[in-house]
Amino acid sequence: MEKIIVRHRPANSRKKFIFNKLISIARYDLLGKESDKGYVFKLLMYVILIDTAFIYMRPVLYMATTMVKDAGSLLDPGVIWVPRTLYWGNLQDAFQLLKYPTSFTISVTVSLLISGLQVITCAVAGYAFARLEFPFKKFWFIALIFTFILPPQVIILPTILLFKQFNWLDTYLPMIIPAIFGHGLRGSLFVIIYRQFFSTQPKELEEAARLEGASVFRIFYRVMLPISSSAIIVVFLFSFVWNWNDSYFPTMYLFQAQDVPLSISSARLAAKLALEADQAGPSILAEPIKMAASFLIIMPVLIVYTFTQRWFVEGVGRTGMVE
């Protein structure tokens, strides 16, 4: 139909028509048929995203570039980001000052142990909150929410005194034992995650198993746990990473211990460098060493993250935590 009309038009009007057509194609492509689909809009969105992402990542880039600078590159005003030569000495110094092999082993063991425990114990509690009946359920649920919003600082001192009675201070027990009971670092959040996850699961499976006479323990172990792998992975990863990074509980419980996890080891390193700066004047290499230490702490979780980031980012939605 269009073709016919065009053929019958005089040349001048035909040109105009093609021009108009081009304009409208260009307009559709640039601005989009919808206000959020054109190239201009996309371009704007990319500019915003890349800008914010850069601002967001600047400290990390700063860390990565500073730690490989030697004294020459640090003093050179022409060097802002990229150093003239790569210098690995800062990393070596930080490695030694952190007592990296010992601290690393402790961090890995303690975080793995706690996250392994929390994965199981929080699931048990979360399942009870989601599906089972027990006396004063409302009260316990309020207790769960209260535990979540309770600042750890309010209960830290009595907890220290309590663990002192058991002679557990300067050991890792104060961090591990609460995890056995489904508490510990952000344990309440994990219980909530599991509760949300289990309540979104269909009830038919359990009812079928119950009709066949299976006990609750069997249902939980054989029916519920196998289908909750996404929740388990999310809780495990978060628990591991948060326990790895946590410096608050270790500082409170391990103030005299010889061998400490990385988070404390780095605080001690910073204190040591500050002391040296007081005695011998500020050293220009203090900053790169601190940055190298930060890198050494971040690196292991970063490696975990590169392989599992899908779970971190999507898992939150998939566990139904937000419903």
Place this chain on the structure above:
Amino acid sequence: MKKKHILSSAALRKLEGSLFIAPWAIGFLAFVAFPLLYSFYMTFHQVKIIASGITYIWVGLQYYREILLVDGGLLYNDLLPFLKEMIMMIPIIVVFSLLVGILLNQKLFGRTFFRSIFFLPVIFSSGQVINEFISQGGGTLSFVERFNVVYYINTYLPEAWGAPIANLISSFVMVLWYSGMQIVIIIAGRQTIPASVYESARIDGAGSWETFWKITLPGLSPFIFLNLIYTVVDLFTFPENPIISKVNTSSYGISSALAWIYLTIVLSLLGIIFLIYNRVTKLTAGNR
């Protein structure tokens, strides 16, 4: 005979449930409820730790009086500026995560990459590392230094608000770093709004500006509420939070009293957030 059997099966269910919750409940009593009451008890006592044990001397409300009225140092110089900072941080984090979350929900090339970048800080928001970044000036925005914004704030604003704002600006990036989890919550929440709603809005001739205010925002309101609460909880261990260093073993009584004052403030803040949320949901429900 039959009735007895039914009763016992109901009782059995309760028993099984109790067994499941028992470890958590015991943990709650031992690691939350007991320390909580103990700490409340300590706020009224001078606690002395001696070789043979712990002695308590009743001091009544002395510690509260000291913190609130006599020596204002702890509360007014340390805690209050941070609380002011916190009141500014919470909206910044929540709005930032809302915008980034909605942006990252759009279909665009490299979406996974951007998502993982914005989530990255959750992975290494270790207190010590963030402290390092703040002290190296890694937290500021470059235009803040270039235009000397902090100087202007300090000269034109009253001291009571100037200092927290200047502090906030100088660690601004670190504040944004605390929105990783919230962004993910917004992304997940945005996916609960069905696409058909947007389609019908578009057919009715609504622009994207209108759809944002009329559909996206009301649909996301429970997640914004969740983010508000999560942010408050997350800031308990923000490395600049003075409560972390001020609650220490040097004086159990004063520290406990300070922690309880902090708890009261936090609970009232959460209460206010909850009331506002209730109000807002009622209002939007009325409009529909």
